[in-house]
Amino acid sequence: MPAMSKSTNITWHDGDVPREQRIKQLGHNGATLWLTGLSGSGKSTVAVAVEKLLLGRGVNCYRLDGDNVRHGLCDNLGFSAEDRAENIRRVGEVAKLFADACVVVLASFVSPYRADRDRVRLLHEQAGLTFAEVYIDVPLEVAEQRDPKGLYKKARAGEIKNFTGIDDPYEPPTEPELTLRTAEMSLDDSARAIVDFLQHQGIIL
Amino acid sequence: MPAMSKSTNITWHDGDVPREQRIKQLGHNGATLWLTGLSGSGKSTVAVAVEKLLLGRGVNCYRLDGDNVRHGLCDNLGFSAEDRAENIRRVGEVAKLFADACVVVLASFVSPYRADRDRVRLLHEQAGLTFAEVYIDVPLEVAEQRDPKGLYKKARAGEIKNFTGIDDPYEPPTEPELTLRTAEMSLDDSARAIVDFLQHQGIIL
Numbered sequence: 001m002p003a004m005s006k007s008t009n010i011t012w013h014d015g016d017v018p019r020e021q022r023i024k025q026l027g028h029n030g031a032t033l034w035l036t037g038l039s040g041s042g043k044s045t046v047a048v049a050v051e052k053l054l055l056g057r058g059v060n061c062y063r064l065d066g067d068n069v070r071h072g073l074c075d076n077l078g079f080s081a082e083d084r085a086e087n088i089r090r091v092g093e094v095a096k097l098f099a100d101a102c103v104v105v106l107a108s109f110v111s112p113y114r115a116d117r118d119r120v121r122l123l124h125e126q127a128g129l130t131f132a133e134v135y136i137d138v139p140l141e142v143a144e145q146r147d148p149k150g151l152y153k154k155a156r157a158g159e160i161k162n163f164t165g166i167d168d169p170y171e172p173p174t175e176p177e178l179t180l181r182t183a184e185m186s187l188d189d190s191a192r193a194i195v196d197f198l199q200h201q202g203i204i205l
Numbered sequence: 206m207p208a209m210s211k212s213t214n215i216t217w218h219d220g221d222v223p224r225e226q227r228i229k230q231l232g233h234n235g236a237t238l239w240l241t242g243l244s245g246s247g248k249s250t251v252a253v254a255v256e257k258l259l260l261g262r263g264v265n266c267y268r269l270d271g272d273n274v275r276h277g278l279c280d281n282l283g284f285s286a287e288d289r290a291e292n293i294r295r296v297g298e299v300a301k302l303f304a305d306a307c308v309v310v311l312a313s314f315v316s317p318y319r320a321d322r323d324r325v326r327l328l329h330e331q332a333g334l335t336f337a338e339v340y341i342d343v344p345l346e347v348a349e350q351r352d353p354k355g356l357y358k359k360a361r362a363g364e365i366k367n368f369t370g371i372d373d374p375y376e377p378p379t380e381p382e383l384t385l386r387t388a389e390m391s392l393d394d395s396a397r398a399i400v401d402f403l404q405h406q407g408i409i410l
Contacts, residue, residue, distance in 0.1 A: 016256075025263060048222070055230045060307065094278065097267070101303070
């Protein structure tokens with residue numbers, strides 16, 4: 001239990017179904033693929049392409065992203081530094097539960113701070129679950145030119161403050177498991193690289 | 206977006222894989238089974254038995270319970286009325302994500318307040334997902350005699366305050382989808398009743 005935990009009178013249930021048996025019965029393991037990169041880098045697009053490939057193989061795969069999680073689990077959080085960290089923490093915990101359930105999670109979040117991402121990694125490693133950082137790496141100019149949601153335009157006009165890449169920093173991963181330069185490679189190749197990675201790691205057959 | 210949401214600059218992604226296709230490719234739908242009842246009523250025991258039956262059929266099924274969620278997602282929450290409500294809210298949101306991913310969730314929480322459970326039900330219904338309240342109904346005397354974690358003893362001794370059934374109320378479901386009187390029926394029959402329900406609802410084949 002974390003040192004800061006407020007919870008008392010609780011005991012940990014390991015459950016009676018061993019993980020190996022769950023993996024065997026479902027035919028695949030789970031893992032968290034953490035797609036990080038600038039807004040407009042292509043995280044969600046890549047995630048959808050991977051989801052299609054995996055579902056086609058009967059592998060349960062689920063996308064978590066800033067857009068849909070913020071409507072539910074994290075809808076009582078704003079965009080202060082503290083709230084952003086809590087947002088990533090909650091998503092990290094949820095991703096861990098999915099990975100434990102043998103679902104391949106595609107978590108697409110700008111998640112600009114190294115410390116937040118490292119915390120999610122540690123959480124998985126402590127639970128013996130696979131976590132892989134997938135750096136969706138495009139030059140700011142490319143992301144800004146794509147601007148699928150018109151957010152860069154608003155940030156440049158000062159209508160949005162603390163926008164990653166404009167007036168807030170993005171800290172690139174130092175040792176990502178995968179780097180996908182979506183400005184230089186096709187969507188198919190990007191998605192395939194992730195599926196190959198999962199196969200190589202023994203997460204899927 | 207809820208009226209109270211603090212989040213701005215977000216758009217909802219419906220995703221490019223229709224749910225029908227996900228269900229077809231995985232071979233089953235998802236649902237949230239919300240097991241509510243006193244501490245010691247048998248919620249976790251029933252959940253483990255159902256999990257074994259479903260995994261044996263290749264249906265992905267995952268247990269969420271107060272004991273393991275409180276170590277992670279909710280470890281910054283205590284046991285005040287406000288924190289208990291936020292605890293159930295977060296778990297409800299996570300259960301919804303799992304159900305959306307076509308996982309059968311077995312959420313085992315004392316969850317003594319009707320209003321909290323009704324909120325989770327509404328959340329699912331608004332998303333077009335199946336939610337079923339499973340009332341694990343045993344007399345307080347039976348639960349207290351079982352006392353698997355020694356909590357009733359501590360509550361009677363005044364070492365634990367606001368303990369459901371002793372000095373805090375339990376509000377039974379008014380219209381549960383299933384009621385399982387675990388003091389009067391076998392564990393096999395209880396688990397089977399839940400699997401039959403899922404089959405009848407078309408969640409599993």
